[in-house]
Amino acid sequence: xxxxxxxxxxxVYYKAMRTAIQPKYEKAVDSYEKLLVxxxxxxxxxxxxxxxxxxxxxxxxxxxxxxxxxxYSTGEFYAHAKGLFVNKKNNYKATTSLYNLYKLxxxxxxxxxxxxxxxxxxxMLDLTIDEYKGVLEKFYNEVTRQLIVEGKGYVFxxxxxxxxxxxxxxxxxxxxxxxxxxxxxxxxxxxxxxKRLWNKEEAAYATQVGIDYQGVDYxxxxxxxxxxxxxxxxxxIVKEEKMEFKVTDSHRLFNTGKTxxxxxxxxxxxxxxxxxxxxxxxxxxxxxxKANDILYLNFIRNEGQQSVKTPKANRKNRQ
Numbered sequence: 001x002x003x004x005x006x007x008x009x010x011x012v013y014y015k016a017m018r019t020a021i022q023p024k025y026e027k028a029v030d031s032y033e034k035l036l037v038x039x040x041x042x043x044x045x046x047x048x049x050x051x052x053x054x055x056x057x058x059x060x061x062x063x064x065x066x067x068x069x070x071x072y073s074t075g076e077f078y079a080h081a082k083g084l085f086v087n088k089k090n091n092y093k094a095t096t097s098l099y100n101l102y103k104l105x106x107x108x109x110x111x112x113x114x115x116x117x118x119x120x121x122x123x124m125l126d127l128t129i130d131e132y133k134g135v136l137e138k139f140y141n142e143v144t145r146q147l148i149v150e151g152k153g154y155v156f157x158x159x160x161x162x163x164x165x166x167x168x169x170x171x172x173x174x175x176x177x178x179x180x181x182x183x184x185x186x187x188x189x190x191x192x193x194x195k196r197l198w199n200k201e202e203a204a205y206a207t208q209v210g211i212d213y214q215g216v217d218y219x220x221x222x223x224x225x226x227x228x229x230x231x232x233x234x235x236x237i238v239k240e241e242k243m244e245f246k247v248t249d250s251h252r253l254f255n256t257g258k259t260x261x262x263x264x265x266x267x268x269x270x271x272x273x274x275x276x277x278x279x280x281x282x283x284x285x286x287x288x289x290k291a292n293d294i295l296y297l298n299f300i301r302n303e304g305q306q307s308v309k310t311p312k313a314n315r316k317n318r319q
Contacts, residue, residue, distance in 0.1 A: 014132045018125060025121040032114045039107040043070050046104055052097065057084060072105075072112035081105035145275040148288050151298025159236030165285060166231040167299040168307040170224060182220040190218050228285060228299060231308040260287050271295070 046053075046061070053059050059080070061067045066077035085102040127135070146152045153164035190197060198215035206213035260283070267273035269291040275284050289295055301308075 010133050028118050072108040078105040144281045149271045161235035165299045166229050166301045169305040179220045179222045187218040
């Protein structure tokens with residue numbers, strides 16, 4: 001079986017949400033209306049027998065507000081009706097009258113719960129696409145805030161697992177990390193100066209034929225002791241070692257010409273405000289780390305501060 005990967009966005013999710021919710025909403029409304037008819041008939045029957053319940057079971061139904069208004073609220077009537085039906089301490093037999101009382105209480109609760117679900121689905125179906133986009137933004141901003149500010153993890157639907165931010169110590173001798181911003185600026189500078197840029201294939205060919213290669217290496221590598229990864233944990237998909245969580249590369253906020261330091265200042269160093277900016281989670285993480293120099297403590301996940309991509313057999317003191 002193959003999985004077809006297609007581009008997706010909030011419009012696709014909006015349409016899928018409506019497609020999934022509409023039949024559930026219609027089914028719930030139909031069930032609610034049918035149950036409401038049955039419940040009202042049962043209520044009227046029990047209401048006509050108040051004296052019987054008082055004489056036979058020593059229960060004054062008019063003492064319960066939920067019975068008077070025939071509406072579930074606190075659950076007190078439901079608890080008492082259930083107790084009368086299943087509790088034999090007063091030597092009450094499980095009669096039809098007690099069963100009907102318990103049934104009425106259950107139907108009241110079911111109507112209450114179903115109406116609540118209908119209201120939720122109705123609000124979802126009433127959302128415009130712009131309102132839906134706003135809900136998504138608020139949700140994912142809060143997820144990002146919890147990941148960064150609180151140092152928590154986010155659980156996906158199984159079998160995807162969950163993600164968290166992990167602090168990793170850079171191991172000397174391993175692959176160096178490219179500083180994309182500095183590299184981009186240096187490349188532009190060298191081009192403006194008319195320099196010939198280094199090319200991997202050209203350099204390899206020059207070495208092979210023994211000629212001097214004049215290309216200037218424009219790459220600038222980071223010299224950092226620690227890096228951070230958005231780690232995917234406990235993924236149960238087949239060949240899960242090939243699964244990786246990637247942060248969407250969206251830097252539109254920074255097309256304004258402002259720097260990370262500018263945005264940190266505008267947010268007064270408030271991590272919660274930084275996490276509400278319209279940029280990707282990685283950018284938010286870096287700015288929060290700059291704004292709070294001990295925030296890194298949130299992301300130390302194991303004693304060796306190793307990446308989750310490190311083979312398990314090579315890890316020591318795992319937690």
